[in-house]
Amino acid sequence: MKYNEISHFSHPQHILKFEYTEVPFKCDGCKEVGIGSRYRCSFCDFDLHMHCTVPSLSISHPFYTKCSFQFLSRPPGDTPRYCNACEKDVTGFVYHCKTCGFDLHPCCAKLPMVLDDGELKLYLYRKVSSPCHRCGRKGRSWSYQSACKKYNLHVACVREMLVENWHELYFGGGKGSRKLQSQIPSLKNTLQTPHKRSKGKVKKCCEMAALALQFIISAVLGDPTALIAGVIGTLMSRA
Numbered sequence: 001m002k003y004n005e006i007s008h009f010s011h012p013q014h015i016l017k018f019e020y021t022e023v024p025f026k027c028d029g030c031k032e033v034g035i036g037s038r039y040r041c042s043f044c045d046f047d048l049h050m051h052c053t054v055p056s057l058s059i060s061h062p063f064y065t066k067c068s069f070q071f072l073s074r075p076p077g078d079t080p081r082y083c084n085a086c087e088k089d090v091t092g093f094v095y096h097c098k099t100c101g102f103d104l105h106p107c108c109a110k111l112p113m114v115l116d117d118g119e120l121k122l123y124l125y126r127k128v129s130s131p132c133h134r135c136g137r138k139g140r141s142w143s144y145q146s147a148c149k150k151y152n153l154h155v156a157c158v159r160e161m162l163v164e165n166w167h168e169l170y171f172g173g174g175k176g177s178r179k180l181q182s183q184i185p186s187l188k189n190t191l192q193t194p195h196k197r198s199k200g201k202v203k204k205c206c207e208m209a210a211l212a213l214q215f216i217i218s219a220v221l222g223d224p225t226a227l228i229a230g231v232i233g234t235l236m237s238r239a
Contacts, residue, residue, distance in 0.1 A: 006039060008053065010073065014041045016048065027052055027222070029073075030106050031092035033162050036223030049222040051106040052093050059095055059109060063126045063142075067102055069095035069109065083108050085142045086159040086220070107222040108155065111142070115215040121147045122215055128152055134161070134213075144216050153213055158220050 004018040010029055016039035027034045029052030039053045040046065055071045072094050075081045081090040085108035095104045115122040122144040130149060131138055134157040141156030 006053065008039070008048065010048070011041055011044070011046050014043055014046075016041050016046070016053070024221075027092070029053075029093040032088075032105055032107060033221060034107075034223070035221040036218070049107060051110050051222055055093065055106060061104070061109065062113065064097065064100070064102060067097040067100050069097050069102070069104060071106075072096050075103070085109070085111065085155055087141050087156040088159045107220060108142075110222075111155070111219055115144065115219060120215070122151075123147065132157055134158075153216055155216070155220060158213070158216050162217070162220070 005015045006018075008016050018037070018039055020037055022035065024033055024035050025038060025040075025047045026032070027038075027049045028046050029048045032049075034047065034049045037050050039048045039050070057071055059069045059071075061067065061069065074092065075090045075094050076096055076098075081094070081103050082088060083090050083094075083105045084102045085104055088105075090103050090105065093106050095106065095109045096102070111124055113124045123146075125143050125145055127138075127140070128143045128145050129138065130145070130152045132143065132152055132154045134153060139154050139156065141154040143152050143154050145152045
């Protein structure tokens with residue numbers, strides 16, 4: 001077996017091969033959208049996030065200091081469950097705390113506490129007091145916030161946006177034909193400006209929030225470095 005090939009308990013019939021893609025895919029482990037690095041069986045159209053390919057048996061998280069999260073291949077029990085980070089349904093691989101009943105998608109559990117491109121820093125918070133630039137509300141979801149605390153985006157809103165844009169992202173313009181995307185997802189009409197500002201400041205605020213959004217999207221999709229070079233370059237060239 002080559003170094004870029006693995007066998008996996010969730011797909012024992014075939015070897016999975018490592019590859020990098022800018023085409024959105026649905027992870028067959030956690031059932032969530034992904035992009036960038038993945039392990040794939042081309043015979044069966046079977047894909048796994050990197051986080052789902054080699055999961056930790058147990059993890060801790062700084063937001064839940066009293067919890068011990070165990071990796072499970074399926075949600076526990078028979079009642080619907082949701083991720084405490086992004087508030088979206090849990091239907092596949094999950095990190096579960098038996099004591100507290102909390103659940104985390106593998107990609108949400110591994111969200112970086114800081115996203116930093118050298119100029120813009122975004123910090124992950126369990127709760128923030130300022131409204132989200134997309135929905136205009138504070139909400140319960142985890143959020144990424146800029147160091148200046150002016151730009152805030154819910155992880156839940158990013159997840160929601162990805163679900164809303166899934167068909168367009170995956171199939172592009174034609175039926176059954178996948179299309180490479182340079183921006184994921186489209187930023188048109190997705191950001192709100194909840195505070196009153198002059199037109200110039202509003203534009204700058206939206207540009208910064210859009211830049212922040214690209215970092216967060218790539219992290220939520222399971223590969224924090226996947227889109228930084230190409231997408232951020234495209235975004236800045238249009239600013």
